[in-house]
Amino acid sequence: MKVIIFYNPLKLFKKQLDEIIALFEKENIRVTGCFPAQSKITEEMASQSDYFVVFGGDGTVLKVAEKAAIFSKPIICLNTGNLGFLSAYSGDEIKELINDIKNGNLHFSKRYLLECSIGNKTYFVLNDVVLIKSQPLGTIDIEIKIDGSMLYSFLADGVIISTSTGSTAYALSAGGPIINPNLNVIEIVPLAAHALNVKPLIIEPTHKIEVFLKTLSHDFAYVTGDGDVLYQIKTNESFVVTGSEKYIKLAQKNNGYFFDALKQKLGFGRRFE
Amino acid sequence: MKVIIFYNPLKLFKKQLDEIIALFEKENIRVTGCFPAQSKITEEMASQSDYFVVFGGDGTVLKVAEKAAIFSKPIICLNTGNLGFLSAYSGDEIKELINDIKNGNLHFSKRYLLECSIGNKTYFVLNDVVLIKSQPLGTIDIEIKIDGSMLYSFLADGVIISTSTGSTAYALSAGGPIINPNLNVIEIVPLAAHALNVKPLIIEPTHKIEVFLKTLSHDFAYVTGDGDVLYQIKTNESFVVTGSEKYIKLAQKNNGYFFDALKQKLGFGRRFE
Amino acid sequence: MKVIIFYNPLKLFKKQLDEIIALFEKENIRVTGCFPAQSKITEEMASQSDYFVVFGGDGTVLKVAEKAAIFSKPIICLNTGNLGFLSAYSGDEIKELINDIKNGNLHFSKRYLLECSIGNKTYFVLNDVVLIKSQPLGTIDIEIKIDGSMLYSFLADGVIISTSTGSTAYALSAGGPIINPNLNVIEIVPLAAHALNVKPLIIEPTHKIEVFLKTLSHDFAYVTGDGDVLYQIKTNESFVVTGSEKYIKLAQKNNGYFFDALKQKLGFGRRFE
């Protein structure tokens, strides 16, 4: 069995990584690479592994997702802090993780990515693509077309195009519902729209969503993907988001895991009286 | 070509129905039955038709949905009032409807039903199953289990278990998002929950949702399905909702139809300045 | 010092009441009456007291509020269960309550009532007046006029007209904001409106709000006040709600009490990670 380790370089240092690698090797799991999460790796390097093991929080998994999808490697995440929505193991469960790899005791959830085409490039994201104003003042005027037909336009701070996996991240903050991440859907959530009659909208991943920046009061707005800036967008420019055929396989402890994370991380449904 | 007509008996009377039937027959489409929407029909009667043609609003379609699913007959709805979410034709388009049937110029949207098991019976619904208090005062205490595991409990007026088709009906009123009806998902929306940390939740149709009535201050609460009372439920009773393998095929004019209905019927995304 | 005790007859029985009265008398506080909360009392009886002491939850206080306002008697509530929004003392603090009365160590919050005119009667409420459908199915069509001018109309399960005190009760469940109860305002919150473009609205207590029942699909709808049915309203009937000049004085432990109750009872602002 061979793994590549990706880690959050702000949380894990050389000494800890050496100890982690030793634990894997002791159980005859070869660590064929150990990289900061945002590193680029080649197909050849990826082919030397059965799994991508991620040490970090949800943000660290997001930085690994695109390469995991491209190279078809399952992700197993141990959260160095509290449990996250994307991690299967918490900080003190490294031996359990190693045993589960060794014994093939792993369950995977298939998570489809979004594909965002902007400025002659295509990006793949696991959580969301966000258009957001660059300045603290004013709004931007956004038009949304679905499969070439105008759906609606609104003044807002921005708009979030999210997967079900991203529904518990920024889309939730903007008022979106909670969506079981096993569902392959796209959610469009306006961000602080100055309008009463817009709502979160959930559609099929086959739709082509075109986001057009009609007017903005400042120089540019940002398009971000999974927490990275992808592009500085100007008036009269647009980008397209659609469901991708690419997906990742993400290790999960059991089927109820998502609901447990909801309760633990968001206090979902907790009773107070 | 043979059709059975179902109609809203409060909107259409004998004279109008005779005229409608004549229009069909004139184009060599046989009308093998003409019934009020809530009528029960036998399998043999159903087998004498290619389509169920519905004259009425969304509520009329709901009354036809279960039999259309059971007998695998596509539904084509002409709305006698304004366009609805479930009708493809508006009141003045009967000739267009007849021509489209004649020429096979019909597009269908597949809509999965929910299956609700309560009191030793099973019901199939197209929009939603609703648990709602029977009295104007007080709340009911509801527990929701998913696949046998407790998800959450809350005090509320009730809870709505909805398909994507139902997302623009009662679930919307209770704060749910808008969901493209082509998606096969289940939405759980608490109805006026007295809690901050519950939200609409969207899950896969394979989940088994058990709704348990923990306490209520009055005699009973109602369980309704697609606008009919299914059951008077008492404390310590429960019911189960899950996605059905049954579905209907619903005629639609074109792919953008759902978004058009959103704008027309709900003012979705309309600009006012 | 003289008090009248009002209690929740489902929670407190003769033996306990006798013990409570003994505790008061021991400290030379005369108990001039001891009644179930919903009892009617005469002006003369009321005049034999300095305070109305309430044993029960928020619902028990609501049943005492109108008479406390009419007879100008301050309310001091000990919650027999968990702390409520309207109680200053929790179940085990009866000695503290008695001492605070004895030593004049009491702080009062002034809470204005609403005045609801319906069917030739006028009612005074502390929390809210609610129009709500009587049946589990369908909606009612409601028109709201402010000071004689049509404001808006909508299809809904009902509408809540609330004080700031009531903002943490049913109005919260229906999507209203949290309002510090010291503020003398009126909040109008549609209950499960089938519309995107209605929102909670907060206005001055001097406005005259006329609620007109335009259509309903069943026999009647209910108008309730503070958890009691006031009226069975029919199509084409209306009622009027406005801020009252009457108010109650409600004992509170300290100024931050409201925010403490928010956190304790609703988990408001609690962090989970």
Next chain:
Amino acid sequence: MKVIIFYNPLKLFKKQLDEIIALFEKENIRVTGCFPAQSKITEEMASQSDYFVVFGGDGTVLKVAEKAAIFSKPIICLNTGNLGFLSAYSGDEIKELINDIKNGNLHFSKRYLLECSIGNKTYFVLNDVVLIKSQPLGTIDIEIKIDGSMLYSFLADGVIISTSTGSTAYALSAGGPIINPNLNVIEIVPLAAHALNVKPLIIEPTHKIEVFLKTLSHDFAYVTGDGDVLYQIKTNESFVVTGSEKYIKLAQKNNGYFFDALKQKLGFGRRFE
């Protein structure tokens, strides 16, 4: 009668201003000054006027509000575009405006300001004070104290502290209710909080709201007031907002004006079927 004119310099040019001034002078209303809205004027200059007449939209009024409050001059606004929430006259009603001034046919709404103390300075705002992150990524961790006591903390894009006048501006976009601007209240609305259990909160203007920036992932965040940047705030800094004793008097056509603007500008309560 004497007026000072303030205008939006991006909308009105010299030629138009000369024509406007001529219309006033023709009716014996002296124009003692004509300035871009953001201009600073002295007390002496202000004293040479009975009214501040504003030509522009709501944003233009915001730039005049502080000086109108300090120098106690009523504001009369003619909107050069569509009607705004703060304008009494639309673009083609200049003669009506002049006649109303001449004949004293003016009604004023009293609008209290907020006072924001930050970085040794105090600012007065009519709509809102906003804390907002400076970067497209990440959240900021915000603590809110009321009168010295911790109320709550949350991760968010920011927080809006708004007057009732500002309730139809940014606070609405962030999910706040609509508040009649005659009410003297403060509204606290988290901006895209990553939490389920925070809600808009409405409190009295006498409260001292301290907003403390606990952590942020980037260099600084912005504090803005009425659409101007007031301060670049860093970790461990805070600012205080409270209701001011200063107010403006804003011309309104009639008492129902606010509700009309709601319907016209936001489509509030409009029926679509």
